[in-house]
Amino acid sequence: MPELPEVETVRNGLSRHLHGERISKVELNREGLRFPFPDGMATALEGRTVIGIDRRAKYLLVRLDAGSIWLIHLGMTGKFTLYNSIDEVPGQIKHDHVVIHTASGKVAVYNDPRRFGIMDIISPGAEDEHSLLGHLGLEPLSDEFDALALASALRGRRSPIKTALLDQRLVVGLGNIYVCEILHRSGVSPNTLAGELVRKDGIPRVSLSRIADEIRQVLVEAIEAGGSTISDFASVDGDLGYFAHSFQVYGREGEPCLGKVCTGTIRRIVQGGRSTFYCSRCQRS
DNA sequence: AACACCCCCTGTCGGC
DNA sequence: TGCCGACAGGGGGTGT
Numbered sequence: 001m002p003e004l005p006e007v008e009t010v011r012n013g014l015s016r017h018l019h020g021e022r023i024s025k026v027e028l029n030r031e032g033l034r035f036p037f038p039d040g041m042a043t044a045l046e047g048r049t050v051i052g053i054d055r056r057a058k059y060l061l062v063r064l065d066a067g068s069i070w071l072i073h074l075g076m077t078g079k080f081t082l083y084n085s086i087d088e089v090p091g092q093i094k095h096d097h098v099v100i101h102t103a104s105g106k107v108a109v110y111n112d113p114r115r116f117g118i119m120d121i122i123s124p125g126a127e128d129e130h131s132l133l134g135h136l137g138l139e140p141l142s143d144e145f146d147a148l149a150l151a152s153a154l155r156g157r158r159s160p161i162k163t164a165l166l167d168q169r170l171v172v173g174l175g176n177i178y179v180c181e182i183l184h185r186s187g188v189s190p191n192t193l194a195g196e197l198v199r200k201d202g203i204p205r206v207s208l209s210r211i212a213d214e215i216r217q218v219l220v221e222a223i224e225a226g227g228s229t230i231s232d233f234a235s236v237d238g239d240l241g242y243f244a245h246s247f248q249v250y251g252r253e254g255e256p257c258l259g260k261v262c263t264g265t266i267r268r269i270v271q272g273g274r275s276t277f278y279c280s281r282c283q284r285s
Numbered sequence: 286a287a288c289a290c291c292c293c294c295t296g297t298c299g300g301c
Numbered sequence: 302t303g304c305c306g307a308c309a310g311g312g313g314g315t316g317t
Binding site: 002003006034058073074075076077114116117118132166168175176177178228230231233250274275 | 308309310311312313
């Protein structure tokens with residue numbers, strides 16, 4: 001489910017509800033998700049106050065008053081729902097794996113059918129050397145991100161640009177949906193080898209500059225739309241994201257290209273084991 | 286170093 | 302109606 005805009009939407013909601021709240025009780029309804037929960041995770045959270053919630057790539061970093069960090073990844077189907085009081089909680093629902101209670105009576109429920117999510121506790125000061133965070137690439141909405149930085153990351157890559165943009169070691173936060181949309185808007189074929197978008201001297205070609213611009217543009221638009229709801233994504237308040245209405249290619253195999261003057265048909269191919277949707281007529285280069 | 290492939294897990298949907 | 306395979310927003314690990 002969640003790519004950068006969805007994670008950002010969740011971050012906003014969690015921040016609004018939990019900032020300054022003291023965690024009073026944590027219920028763990030199973031041993032772990034994708035990995036076992038770290039020893040003493042509930043204890044590490046209980047009694048702590050949430051002093052901030054950040055995002056790095058598709059990870060949420062819940063900062064606690066003692067300096068430790070509750071690290072969360074939503075995987076494919078992870079979802080938080082916030083309730084203002086225990087009375088609003090509609091009872092235990094299938095796949096509700098973690099339940100957080102705060103001193104003021106709020107409840108945060110983490111539900112994750114496929115259990116590809118991740119939770120961990122990072123000790124104070126150990127953020128930089130965490131194994132899941134260490135190899136992450138460019139943050140696309142940061143000041144450091146531009147066409148030149150992207151060119152530097154892609155230089156020499158012999159994998160298709162579609163695959164390269166999904167590689168979190170190069171640029172983070174993009175997932176299958178947004179990469180398809182970004183390449184379509186940029187007019188670049190998903191089959192183009194990443195390294196071919198960079199000149200020998202390391203300068204980005206025009207098409208790569210377009211991709212860099214569209215990465216930012218699409219992410220900003222999607223965040224403003226509250227993310228994309230495909231089957232069940234929602235904010236912590238239950239609001240649906242409406243960026244899916246803006247999809248030009250994702251999930252549109254066999255349908256006409258929506259480009260202004262394009263008469264092409266959207267195709268689906270498989271790259272790196274995942275579906276790519278694109279228009280072979282207006283995505284050439 | 287870079288890439289291809291497999292795996293984790295549950296739910297849904299289309300075809301037969 | 303039921304069964305079966307394909308597929309789904311992610312990413313780590315292994316082998317080449």
